[in-house]
Amino acid sequence: MGDKILMKGNEAVAEAAIRAGCRHYYAYPITPQSELIEYMARQMPLAGGTFLQAESEVAAINMVLGAAACGMRVMTSSSSPGISLKQEGISYIAACRLPAVIVNVQRGGPGLGNIAPMQADYFQATRGGGHGDYYTPVLSPSSVQEFADMAPLAFEIAEEYRTPVVIFADGMLGQMMEPVVFPDSYAPQKDPSAWALGCKREGEFCNHIINSLFIDPAVLDQKTRELFAEYDRIRQNEIRYERYNLDEQPSILVVSTGTAARVVKSAVDALAEEGIKVGLLRPITLWPFPYQAVAEAARGVKKVLTVELNMGQMEQDVRLALAGSCETAFVGKAGGLVFTPEELTEIIRGYAS
Amino acid sequence: MENEGSLVIVTGCYGSGKTEYAVNLAAAGEPGRTMLVDLDVVNPYFRSRDLRDEFSARGIDVVAPEGSFSHADVPMLSRRVKGALRNTEKRVIIDVGGDPMGARALARFSGTIKERGYRMRLVVNTRRPQNRTVEEVLDMAARIEAASGLVIQELVANSHLMEETTREVVEEGAAVAGEAARQSGRDFFTVCVLEDLLPRLGEPRVQARIFALKKHLRKPWEPGSGKAWRI
Structure with a gap:
């Protein structure tokens, strides 16, 4: 364990994600989440990773899909209105069965609302959020330490079940400062060759087709049932x-x-x-x-x-x-x-x- | 002692506790003769303007964007700032946003500030990332000076972990701030400790006066936070 230091939730979750091996981060700024993207802009290149401020939230979430498809630990973050914009991409990531982490530092709504803390995106977060028949695991921290600890946890859950995972914070958790300590080591990334493009296993390329378009209703029915079998496993193992x-x-x-x-x-x-x-x-x-x-x-x-x-x-x-x-x-x-x-x-x- | 200087500018690294220190200076000021200028264009929460109602009731004038702009996340300043800086009848404390980014807001007033004369203090919390060593503190000071066009004369040690602050943390911060002051020929002004923690911490061994801070900017679940979060 290192020294206890004082951090904002937004900074702490970014630092924890980098320490946990996140090397790709794509986002667009919005209050009260902007310290997270600022922290990533400063620190991600130093960790040898890729930081990119996308032209929009929609672009950012599709970059997340791309990086996840290539087997990278990837994260994005935003606040309520920006998370709404990302929903199409989150639905695609869920359908493609790819692991990714999405942080929502919620603000007041509906609409543009304001920059004060709210928990008004609960329905959106817990009922899939975008179109189609799917869920995403949702982790809700209550302190800066827990917010930070949820970054590695979110990656582990995302990879175990090949699903996008949402961290459900709010402006207070993002903005307030509390003491935080980071563990010395983190669980390594799960072998991505089961889902990612361009991976080799025993010297041979593993072929995967990443797709969410299933024209034949019987095939889409089968794919959806596979998704929901994983949700049963999540319900059995991950309730906290x-x-x-x-x-x-x-x-x-x-x-x-x-x-x-x-x-x-x-x-x-x-x-x-x-x-x-x-x-x-x-x-x-x-x-x-x-x-x-x-x-x-x-x-x-x-x-x-x-x-x-x-x-x-x-x-x-x-x-x-x-x-x-x-x-x-x-x-x-x-x-x-x-x-x-x-x-x-x-x-x-x-x-x- | 803490109230020396008719214009005190409080700067520091992001999250060093500048606002809490500036608010404490203002709270100790003479009613009717004290102004607290909120120049923070960086933070959306926990700003000195959150205390405006409480302070104006006590005769301390908080100069900050008004009305709904008070809650906005736009880099705007109150139109009353320049008047406050020229008002030599009042003691003026300026709470500046963190890092060189926040200190840039000072630059456009640097002429007025120099005319009046000022004392600029750098608040140091060695439990913040990028503010942990003498070198990092001096680098921060140099970059804030470059951004603001003003000179930091005094260092204030404010190393803390909120309620989890230990004596070791206070002493570590005072040692770094003291050494940074010595190396740069600045005055090591004071060491801040939360008032409520003083009995538990005993008498930390530090090379400057202890300034007991009262916690004004509370989180919503801390008793006494009401005014700040019911707006």
Whole structure:
């Protein structure tokens, strides 16, 4: 382990990606994500990699497809409106079964919105995002350290299942500074000869055709089923979540992720001091969503609250998890506003009494 | 002591803690006679303008883009900057954006600043990348001077890891800043430590005065952050 240093989330995830062997990065600047592309512009050439500021987000994601097809560890990043532009390419990457990492440092929306932090791209991120029948694994960090650690994790998941992986951050996680430490070594890239062009195995070129056009419906049906067989494997192996203050039976369960979950933790601690037991289930993978973990944590509670920085999106997954077994309520903020711990403490206290 | 100089310019590497230091200088200023000028055109979050309401209630004038421009990510400055720089009735603290990129915003005011006289301080956090050694600190100082057309006279050590700051981190930063000051003939002005951490850190061995910083720019989940994030 090196020294602990102070970094913005945007810088830390870029540094971690380079350390993890990412050597291709293509993107277009947008606030509040721009420190990530600036960091890559400065550091990627020093690591012997390729940095390119594309002419648009659409161009950038197609460069990602190209680099992934050639067996490279490749990443792109943007913020909400830019991620929308990338969706066509993400759908193609998913269809071509190529590994790539996409970082979304979300801002206020819809439309151009503003540059404040939001979690309003939840539906987009967890339901595929582009056209067609597919999903992408979605990792949701809650601290700068976790944001950084998700870069190597995202590459590993991407390569294991040959899928694009989305890191679902927001402006707060991108902009704030926290201490971060990088491990000395990272898992090496998986042998890309199973999918990439131009690879040799035992001296012979491996032939692959990378394609997402399957004119014959029966063939497309077969390809889609192969994709969904991999999704079953992801659901079995990759669901991640954190349980906070859930060891004793709580009266209220809160489900919250990312920046919102940080405020929830402050409120949970404050309420614990008053003798009010509130537990937090923090989904770390948003797709696949920890349905079973939410259902288990909800046993015996009076109410389940979903707290988000949007008007209620993850709430739908929470209701799917509970299947009507428990009363639910939604607490949210739009516009890029963030709860204060005092305000959230009061709201949760109201539900507990 | 910390309030010496009628025009203090706070510069430093990106993320060194300039804004927190500048805000603390302003907070310690005399009500009605203190202006804090936000020249940060680099950062979209955690800017001194976030404290405008709280500070104006205390008689400290925050000069920064107004209205919805306050939340914009465009390189714009308040039209009140030049007036503030000429206002010798007030003590003026300038919070400059990080790195030479941020310091460029100073260049267009350098004539006015030189006429008035100024003290420019470089804030050093050795726990930031590219700011870890004496050489890197001096290189940063030279590039900020070139970009701004002004001279850095004083160094402020501000090595920290937020709440995870240890005594070792403070002492390491003070040693680097002190040596950089000695090598370049600048004044090693002060060593910043978060007020809340002082009891835990004991008395760090440093070659300059300790300045206890109060944390003003809080993250949304930290108690007392309300004003900054409800806008």
